[in-house]
Amino acid sequence: MLQEKYKKEIIPMMRQKFGLKSDLAVPKIEKVVVNIGIGSESKDEKSHESIVKDLSLITGQKPVFTLAKKAISAFKIRQGQPVGLKVTLRRKRMFDFLDRLINVALPRTRDFRGLPEKSIDQNGNLNIGIKEQIIFPEISQEDIRKIFSMEITVVTDTKDRNKAEELFKLMGFPIK
Secondary structure (H helix, E strand, O other): OHHHHHHHHHHHHHHHHHOOOOHHHOOOEEEEEEEEEOHHHOOOHHHHHHHHHHHHHHHOOOOEEEEOOOOEHHHOEOOOOEEEEEEEEOHHHHHHHHHHHHHHHHHHOOOOOOEOHHHEOOOOOEEEEEOOHHHOOOOOHHHOOOOOOEEEEEEEOOOOHHHHHHHHHHHOOOEO
């Protein structure tokens, strides 16, 4: 649905607004990366399983463990120890996830008034921090063992912040 809207509505509008000659010159979303830090639960296998299950339900894809690059004694982390989970979404799964994020999950966030403009960086990527995974409808509140936060990065192929901002607004992201 969002992919069709991008092809039929957003590309012509972006071409007209910025005076682009080709459809390929219009910025597009390359991938969506969802990150979770598991920090203090790094030794607890049961919490790993529940976090992996919840993240799989949210994204529709199995997450990959990210490992510590070096040991940090102050945080009691050893090299090679799992410290987070990551999912990279592309193509159809990416557009399905973005559709659910824009239309269902973000409006369900407590005290949500839109994403700040400063969440778009200079390279045209959008970074969203979510405090609770329960805003996604796939997660039932009875089955939650641990509430975790996540960071969602929407990566575009443009280096122009203004074009990226216009792309996100046309796609329906609630940017202030």
